[in-house]
Amino acid sequence: MKVSLTRWAAWAPGIETEDAWRAWAKSPVPLAAEGVPDAKFLPAMLRRRCTPLTRTMLSAAWGCLDAEELPRLRTVFASRHGSINESIGLLEAVVRKEKLSPAIFSHTVHNAQAGLFSIAAGNRAASSSLSAQEDTWASAWIDALAFLERDPSAPVLVVIGDVPLAETFAPLVEEAAVPYAFACRLASAGDGPGIELELGESDTPLQRPPWPHALEFLRWWLSDEPALEQGARTTRYRFRRS
Amino acid sequence: MARTPCSLQALGQVNALGKSNAEIAPRLLAGDTSGLTLRDDLVPERSLLFGAVRDPLPEIPARLARFDCRNNRLALAALEQIGAEVDGAFSRFGRARIGIVVGTSTSGVSDAEEAIAVRERTGRLAREFDYAQLEFGGLAGFLAEMTGARGPAYTLSTACSSGNRALASARSLVALGLCDAVISGAADSLCGLTANGFASLGALSERITNPCSRNRDGLTLGEGAALFLVTRDPGGIQLLGVGESSEAHHISAPDPEGNGAETAMRGALADAGLAPADIAYLNLHGTGTPQNDPMECAAVSRVFGNALPCSSTKALIGHALGAAGAIEAAFCWLVLAGQTGDVLPLPPHVFDGERDPELAPIRLVTKGESAHVGARTRVLTNSFGFGGNNCALVLGRDRDS
Numbered sequence: 001m002k003v004s005l006t007r008w009a010a011w012a013p014g015i016e017t018e019d020a021w022r023a024w025a026k027s028p029v030p031l032a033a034e035g036v037p038d039a040k041f042l043p044a045m046l047r048r049r050c051t052p053l054t055r056t057m058l059s060a061a062w063g064c065l066d067a068e069e070l071p072r073l074r075t076v077f078a079s080r081h082g083s084i085n086e087s088i089g090l091l092e093a094v095v096r097k098e099k100l101s102p103a104i105f106s107h108t109v110h111n112a113q114a115g116l117f118s119i120a121a122g123n124r125a126a127s128s129s130l131s132a133q134e135d136t137w138a139s140a141w142i143d144a145l146a147f148l149e150r151d152p153s154a155p156v157l158v159v160i161g162d163v164p165l166a167e168t169f170a171p172l173v174e175e176a177a178v179p180y181a182f183a184c185r186l187a188s189a190g191d192g193p194g195i196e197l198e199l200g201e202s203d204t205p206l207q208r209p210p211w212p213h214a215l216e217f218l219r220w221w222l223s224d225e226p227a228l229e230q231g232a233r234t235t236r237y238r239f240r241r242s
Numbered sequence: 243m244a245r246t247p248c249s250l251q252a253l254g255q256v257n258a259l260g261k262s263n264a265e266i267a268p269r270l271l272a273g274d275t276s277g278l279t280l281r282d283d284l285v286p287e288r289s290l291l292f293g294a295v296r297d298p299l300p301e302i303p304a305r306l307a308r309f310d311c312r313n314n315r316l317a318l319a320a321l322e323q324i325g326a327e328v329d330g331a332f333s334r335f336g337r338a339r340i341g342i343v344v345g346t347s348t349s350g351v352s353d354a355e356e357a358i359a360v361r362e363r364t365g366r367l368a369r370e371f372d373y374a375q376l377e378f379g380g381l382a383g384f385l386a387e388m389t390g391a392r393g394p395a396y397t398l399s400t401a402c403s404s405g406n407r408a409l410a411s412a413r414s415l416v417a418l419g420l421c422d423a424v425i426s427g428a429a430d431s432l433c434g435l436t437a438n439g440f441a442s443l444g445a446l447s448e449r450i451t452n453p454c455s456r457n458r459d460g461l462t463l464g465e466g467a468a469l470f471l472v473t474r475d476p477g478g479i480q481l482l483g484v485g486e487s488s489e490a491h492h493i494s495a496p497d498p499e500g501n502g503a504e505t506a507m508r509g510a511l512a513d514a515g516l517a518p519a520d521i522a523y524l525n526l527h528g529t530g531t532p533q534n535d536p537m538e539c540a541a542v543s544r545v546f547g548n549a550l551p552c553s554s555t556k557a558l559i560g561h562a563l564g565a566a567g568a569i570e571a572a573f574c575w576l577v578l579a580g581q582t583g584d585v586l587p588l589p590p591h592v593f594d595g596e597r598d599p600e601l602a603p604i605r606l607v608t609k610g611e612s613a614h615v616g617a618r619t620r621v622l623t624n625s626f627g628f629g630g631n632n633c634a635l636v637l638g639r640d641r642d643s
Contacts, residue, residue: 115629126486
């Protein structure tokens with residue numbers, strides 16, 4: 001299915017506007033390892049309950065959609081690690097036989113960011129949350145296609161983000177560990193211009209870009225290159241303008 | 243335009259009732275709660291019932307040791323049951339056309355707890371621990387490597403609706419032609435994190451979970467896995483409808499009016515092109531918490547009235563959280579597979595019989611009850627998750643197919 005990408009927004013430390021992202025895409029450099037957006041659009045009460053990841057992902061979501069669509073569109077939230085940093089303290093409490101914080105526990109579900117988005121935006125539409133190791137970005141795209149299959153008449157908001165893993169697990173994972181989020185609005189393109197995703201297979205994984213796959217996609221989208229291939233395992237994902 | 247068929251071709255499952263469809267089906271229909279066991283090792287100073295899988299689980303092959311965790315062993319136990327059908331799909335379509343879409347809410351958390359316990363003693367995480375055991379995407383990654391499937395492979399994790407969502411996405415991937423077959427379902431494993439997390443919320447029952455009772459006091463937790471082979475083939479047992487909603491209400495409590503639940507059920511009916519009267523049986527989310535049952539009964543009553551046979555099967559296997567939706571879809575599959583002539587045997591609603599008079603008076607299935615159905619049998623299953631994520635599925639089977 002061909003889709004059109006009509007709006008997008010991204011956040012990384014120091015790169016917060018469309019102009020800043022366009023400049024980055026022209027001559028991309030590795031991203032800063034620390035930073036959290038202030039997410040002033042969230043009510044103070046809610047903002048206090050938001051983890052760095054939630055603030056980061058919701059900042060991209062709010063940057064991508066206008067006030068009319070925020071409460072209305074279906075959403076795909078994607079994150080490789082989700083709330084695992086918050087889970088570490090809970091795991092330590094379990095091991096030490098200490099009481100767990102119910103508030104922290106409730107917010108460590110993988111769909112915590114989607115749930116808080118739904119509450120903050122008043123959005124009652126369908127929503128999924130997913131994770132797929134190093135292929136999380138392409139999988140988010142595919143799950144958005146799945147939503148468009150169920151109802152091609154309404155666009156879908158895709159939000160992907162991560163923050164660096166805490167020290168407990170960080171040494172176990174090789175990746176571009178930076179805080180970031182990317183959001184885009186995908187609609188069924190019909191016969192108009194759009195992006196096609198072609199699937200393939202390979203015995204050898206592609207080399208990992210020096211920044212998250214979703215931002216490599218953004219760099220490509222802002223370039224005039226015809227296609228972009230990704231795939232950290234044996235599945236190959238080829239994004240192509242058409 | 244008619245919707246592309248979505249065949250639930252083969253089913254493997256493991257839970258507290260057993261490790262095969264043949265073992266589980268009669269116990270499901272008998273309302274057998276003997277699979278639950280008392281455990282005092284999960285929540286400090288409390289001895290509680292859990293729906294633990296006691297059967298020995300298959301071992302993860304050495305080449306995939308990085309994925310070796312209880313959650314993946316449960317998934318493997320389900321996968322092995324459909325090995326022949328999965329092999330058939332590989333020869334028919336080729337490995338690049340097979341996808342994996344699965345759900346979990348725990349992934350290998352229990353193994354991460356072990357790893358951190360080792361770190362507390364030695365200063366280093368257990369050597370056998372790998373991050374692939376803990377990250378949610380690890381379940382899909384494991385199944386892809388285990389089977390050799392090279393289509394899309396991802397894990398959906400929307401708390402207790404994860405399993406329903408996985409099947410919903412799998413149906414879309416085959417309908418889009420992105421895959422010819424998808425191995426789809428869910429796995430979830432008992433762990434200290436969820437047990438103590440729900441304990442901290444005051445959500446665990448002191449006894450067996452008691453859905454729709456005036457005496458209900460919370461969940462019994464469980465675990466298990468259910469995996470389907472999903473294809474575009476017509477006939478057999480089909481996934482006919484998906485209904486979804488978010489609540490915009492609260493991170494860990496449902497909207498007391500049940501509006502989100504109602505939207506999901508009505509959406510599933512509309513998607514399947516059905517009227518409420520077409521449904522023969524409803525498998526409730528039915529967690530037995532003070533909050534779930536009133537809102538769900540109210541929503542069911544508004545959509546279906548009070549004559550539709552309904553049951554919660556949570557007292558048989560516990561609430562398997564991220565796997566609950568797939569396991570309950572599996573129970574619906576067993577119900578449909580068990581139809582003989584126009585008689586549809588139903589899983590009973592197991593509780594203490596003391597109906598909460600405050601709940602909308604929906605019809606709860608009693609032991610030994612069957613439904614009489616026509617040429618087309620349609621059943622519905624609900625799952626509602628933390629974060630306000632709801633998903634209802636309609637499964638069906640036509641008698642002449």
